[in-house]
Amino acid sequence: MTQPALIPAAGDEPRPGSRAARMRQPLAKDALKQLAENNGVCVRPVVLRRTDTFTGVTEIVEVPCGATLAAKCKPCAERGRRLRIQQIREGWHLADEPAIDLDPPTADVFDLVAQRAHLEFDREALNYQPMTPDERAAQITALDEEIAQADELLAETNLRGHLTPRDRDERPRRKRSTKRRQDSPDLPRLPVDGRTVGRAFAGRAGKTYRPSMLVTLTLDSHGPVHSHIRRGAYVVPCECGARHGRYDPELGTPVDPDTYDYRRAALDAIHFARVMDRWWQNLRRATGWNVQYAGAVELQRRLAPHAHFAIRGTIPRRLLKQVAAATYHQVWWPPFDRASYSVDKPPVWDTDEGGYVDPKTRVPLPTWDEALDAIDEDPAYVARLGRIDARGIESGTKDAERAIRYVTKYVTKDLTEHATPKTDPQRAHFDRLHAELSTLPCSPTCANWLLYNVQPDGAKPGLTPGRCTGKVHQRSTLGFTGRRVLVSRQWSGKTLADHRADNRAWVRAVLAGGLADTEDSQPATEEDPKRFRFELARPDDPDVLPLEHRVLRAVSARIRWRGQLAAAQQRPLSAVPTQQAA
Numbered sequence: 001m002t003q004p005a006l007i008p009a010a011g012d013e014p015r016p017g018s019r020a021a022r023m024r025q026p027l028a029k030d031a032l033k034q035l036a037e038n039n040g041v042c043v044r045p046v047v048l049r050r051t052d053t054f055t056g057v058t059e060i061v062e063v064p065c066g067a068t069l070a071a072k073c074k075p076c077a078e079r080g081r082r083l084r085i086q087q088i089r090e091g092w093h094l095a096d097e098p099a100i101d102l103d104p105p106t107a108d109v110f111d112l113v114a115q116r117a118h119l120e121f122d123r124e125a126l127n128y129q130p131m132t133p134d135e136r137a138a139q140i141t142a143l144d145e146e147i148a149q150a151d152e153l154l155a156e157t158n159l160r161g162h163l164t165p166r167d168r169d170e171r172p173r174r175k176r177s178t179k180r181r182q183d184s185p186d187l188p189r190l191p192v193d194g195r196t197v198g199r200a201f202a203g204r205a206g207k208t209y210r211p212s213m214l215v216t217l218t219l220d221s222h223g224p225v226h227s228h229i230r231r232g233a234y235v236v237p238c239e240c241g242a243r244h245g246r247y248d249p250e251l252g253t254p255v256d257p258d259t260y261d262y263r264r265a266a267l268d269a270i271h272f273a274r275v276m277d278r279w280w281q282n283l284r285r286a287t288g289w290n291v292q293y294a295g296a297v298e299l300q301r302r303l304a305p306h307a308h309f310a311i312r313g314t315i316p317r318r319l320l321k322q323v324a325a326a327t328y329h330q331v332w333w334p335p336f337d338r339a340s341y342s343v344d345k346p347p348v349w350d351t352d353e354g355g356y357v358d359p360k361t362r363v364p365l366p367t368w369d370e371a372l373d374a375i376d377e378d379p380a381y382v383a384r385l386g387r388i389d390a391r392g393i394e395s396g397t398k399d400a401e402r403a404i405r406y407v408t409k410y411v412t413k414d415l416t417e418h419a420t421p422k423t424d425p426q427r428a429h430f431d432r433l434h435a436e437l438s439t440l441p442c443s444p445t446c447a448n449w450l451l452y453n454v455q456p457d458g459a460k461p462g463l464t465p466g467r468c469t470g471k472v473h474q475r476s477t478l479g480f481t482g483r484r485v486l487v488s489r490q491w492s493g494k495t496l497a498d499h500r501a502d503n504r505a506w507v508r509a510v511l512a513g514g515l516a517d518t519e520d521s522q523p524a525t526e527e528d529p530k531r532f533r534f535e536l537a538r539p540d541d542p543d544v545l546p547l548e549h550r551v552l553r554a555v556s557a558r559i560r561w562r563g564q565l566a567a568a569q570q571r572p573l574s575a576v577p578t579q580q581a582a
Contacts, residue, residue, distance in 0.1 A: 198313015
């Protein structure tokens with residue numbers, strides 16, 4: 001006897017009122033979230049309590065969460081991506097230098113700096129005065145307190161940065177050789193000019209061309225991987241000899257996992273940010289001018305980080321490849337090529353010794369300073385760049401816009417989100433690389449140094465090798481811990497806050513002086529910056545509405561605001577900037 005089907009077949013409508021019909025109905029909260037995302041409204045706004053210190057009036061204000069990842073808040077992440085696009089577009093093909101006029105220090109600032117100088121002089125003079133060590137230590141402590149008070153006063157002025165490093169380190173500095181390695185080619189070294197604008201070329205009919213470049217930096221190969229390379233209609237054979245499809249489950253995985261150098265792949269990912277910094281230094285010295293850049297870091301299919309950069313101006317490709325071949329970063333750490341202990345049986349903390357000791361012999365492990373003193377002339381590791389690709393981009397073309405969106409296409413996603421493994425071979429490759437990263441040291445204070453017979457810098461009880469909380473060891477970073485978006489200081493002369501202010505000024509100009517009251521608007525504090533006091537409001541406060549009510553109200557405000565802006569744009573305006581709104 002044939003049993004009746006409990007689940008409707010594909011294409012059959014479930015019975016009205018049944019559980020299957022109810023499960024197909026969309027959720028109300030999901031509909032609200034999708035509507036908010038479609039209108040660019042923050043789905044998790046931060047609720048602040050603003051108190052007017054003049055009148056005593058307290059009110060609730062909301063500000064966007066400012067998340068940069070779409071997984072947390074898609075509208076805020078997309079708004080940040082559009083600002084990055086605007087920033088790259090404005091600074092890529094500049095014809096004039098982005099001038100930044102610094103405000104001169106005031107007389108009060110000079111007096112504070114002079115007072116700080118006298119304190120520093122008095123502290124150094126204590127080393128040459130006849131007194132006991134205890135008396136010298138007491139006077140140094142008193143002077144340090146006065147120096148800290150002077151630094152606090154300087155922090156309240158309009159000075160940017162610090163006069164001295166925050167932490168005073170009086171240990172003798174270790175000198176390492178700055179001579180170039182014999183296995184790296186030499187580079188031309190020119191005095192770096194302050195120019196940041198690229199060369200202009202005269203074309204036909206008096207037209208001036210000011211091209212720039214799109215550059216991609218990748219790491220060296222750690223072993224052959226399965227790849228899909230298409231040249232027109234022809235698919236290039238992989239290293240394994242086969243032609244893989246676009247969605248082949250083996251793409252990005254090693255051809256031979258046993259010979260793939262996972263250790264070097266992990267170390268290159270850890271130090272990739274340092275190698276990029278060294279590459280920009282070498283490039284500026286080799287070209288003789290202050291090259292400006294803006295770009296982002298992504299993961300390749302093989303899970304190695306690489307970066308796309310928009311460079312202002314043009315540089316010969318031969319010189320770019322020469323600089324890439326000569327760029328390296330030396331890691332001056334104690335040797336960690338072979339582990340002396342395992343994660344299951346690591347060194348233990350000894351209270352009497354005040355450090356970690358061998359679990360069997362109870363012999364103390366060398367301290368971090370002792371391990372550094374034992375380093376010979378060879379570094380523990382040398383990280384290098386691999387291939388570099390570059391092509392010219394002309395301003396105002398479709399290629400320029402495509403290149404800008406190509407650079408920023410993944411900035412709203414986590415580093416590993418767009419390279420998430422989807423097949424068993426890809427998951428095995430991901431897990432193998434993450435396992436290698438979990439036992440490598442990430443910094444001088446990393447607990448994994450215990451596996452290599454070295455006590456971390458500032459060792460303390462409770463360190464567990466293999467469970468370091470550094471970002472290097474997390475699955476969401478997969479070794480890379482630098483900044484995802486990198487923009488040089490003189491790219492456009494503006495920060496993201498400046499671009500937001502430009503967009504608000506454009507909106508207010510379009511609205512003919514009307515205030516653009518959106519969630520981007522900040523409380524007006526032009527009268528006195530210290531007039532208002534802000535604090536986080538608790539969700540259970542009686543004057544804080546539930547999140548759904550606040551999102552509904554924000555969606556309505558955004559729809560009305562967009563309607564007013566569209567109507568205002570239809571009116572003829574006399575002098576409206578050409579700035580695009582966010």
